[in-house]
Amino acid sequence: MRLNRRRFIGTGVAASATLAAPMVMGQARPRVIVVGGGAGGATAARYIAKDSQGAVDVTLVEPTRTYYTCFFSNLYIGGFRELGSIAHSYGTLASEYGVNVVHDWVVGVDRDAKTVALAGGGALPYDRLVLSPGIDFVDGAVPGWDVSAQNAMPHAYKGGSQTELLKAQIEAMPEGGTYVMVAPPNPFRCPPGPYERISMVAHKLKAENPTAKIIIADPKANFSKQGLFEEGWQKHYSGMITRIGPDFGGENVTVDPAAMTVDIDGEIVKADVCNVIPAQKAGRICEIAGITEGNWAPVDGHTMQSRVDENIHVLGDATNQGDMPKSGFSANSQAKVAATAVRAALTGSRAFPAKFSNTCWSLINAEDGVKVGATYEATDEKIVKVDGFISQTGEDADLRRATYQESLGWYSGITSDMFG
Structure with a gap:
């Protein structure tokens, strides 16, 4: 209809x-x-x-x-x-x-x-x-992050200035840079929202910075519309997006806003943009x-x-x-x-x-x-x-x-x- x-x-x-x-x-x-x-x-x-x-x-x-x-x-x-x-x-x-x-x-x-x-x-x-x-946001949900770090690592999960900031950071990424999202645990606002965001970031980067990489650290085994998103990512953005679920350490994440690093189960990732969406x-x-x-x-x-x-x-x-x-x-x-x-x-x-x-x-x-x-x-x-x-x-x-x-x-x- x-x-x-x-x-x-x-x-x-x-x-x-x-x-x-x-x-x-x-x-x-x-x-x-x-x-x-x-x-x-x-x-x-x-x-x-x-x-x-x-x-x-x-x-x-x-x-x-x-x-x-x-x-x-x-x-x-x-x-x-x-x-x-x-x-x-x-x-x-x-x-x-x-x-x-x-x-x-x-x-x-x-x-x-x-x-x-x-x-x-x-x-x-x-x-x-x-x-x-x-x-x-739940205090301490992502070790190393609190709202005082939201300018360095925006959540952009409340509309307005945070949304503008995240887009500006994506546009300023160096060629071949890395965008990292720390996805939230259930329950949270708009279950498909983080994964639509990944799609939109990938769409923008494919046009403006096609060698850039996207990493999702996700504490959930499954997510809303998973089959649809994964089909779309493979079709439109093949090789650009990597999702790390709980079986591979996606639920064990620490961030360092000053150093712009993300520790995913002991592996340190240097992020050019880090989008932290807490519990x-x-x-x-x-x-x-x-x-x-x-x-x-x-x-x-x-x-x-x-x-x-x-x-x-x-x-x-x-x-x-x-x-x-x-x-x-x-x-x-x-x-x-x-x-x-x-x-x-x-x-x-x-x-x-x-x-x-x-x-x-x-x-x-x-x-x-x-x-x-x-x-x-x-x-x-x-x-x-x-x-x-x-x-x-x-x-x-x-x-x-x-x-x-x-x-x-x-x-x-x-x-x-x-x-x-």
Whole structure:
């Protein structure tokens, strides 16, 4: 099915349809604070504001004024997108939907008083709190690396300046140089993402630095779309990419940012560019709020409510929700379910059974697109996969081109769905 902007936005209608209860004259509007303005948070803020028709006061707290999507950032690295094409503002959420957009950091959550504290001072009260902070990195996950080393060895797993930096480093590689990626362990944001990045780096190097080498140190035995990526790498970039899995030391890696070296199970590799993607966890505000168990925030899939505090909903990459991958599409889908649940709780509107979907597209080479996806539903235990699909090896060029074009329609649709 070809997924264009109109069709994509329409997929959220059933999940978000409600009958908003009329406001009582003189009654204070219930207050919703949304923390994080990405695929989950921006979508939730827009849908709560839009579909409550003014019955709910919605505030979105997001520190950045321009949001760069992590999804499609690999295409910028590969030369298929301009940076501005993945940059988005919050102006329409404010002007057309009445969302109060506050550019600040939330540094505290008082669950008893139901307030959030801002880095700039003051506190905001809430009746419901929606947390969609994305990921942070597990301290010490890659020995020798921490965020103070991210300029020398960028992660580029949060969109924006890190993405620009990694691309600039690749462009400055010496002829015949070496790019090393330290891949993350499961679970992590966008399971195919590191391997699409390898494809895009290879595409760029093949055109600009064809004798360069790419090494992947990977702690995982298998990875998403593995057969599709390996087929594509052999077809388009034969001899350029070497992946070292756990059987050959890929899980025993130490880096030295000052020396620009990577120790892979005792073998020292000199890197011209080193892209370290560490193990991940829920964004820090989830820990501050006290709603995490281990590295992630457990939620009830029916409503995306925290299993620790029913007045808090958690979306996207930060959650431990079951079978859904951590992706922009997943976060957007979960946001619509949460928006329905929040409006039902605060205005008495009707809520429908939770249903979810996800598709992850990846570009291997020019117009060589592949995808994987599934539909999901909520049970009392978790969100469970109902059915799924994946591109097949050996597909013809026309189908791969159509898959890539479908991804472009999806990007246009989801960003419109997020930001209006």
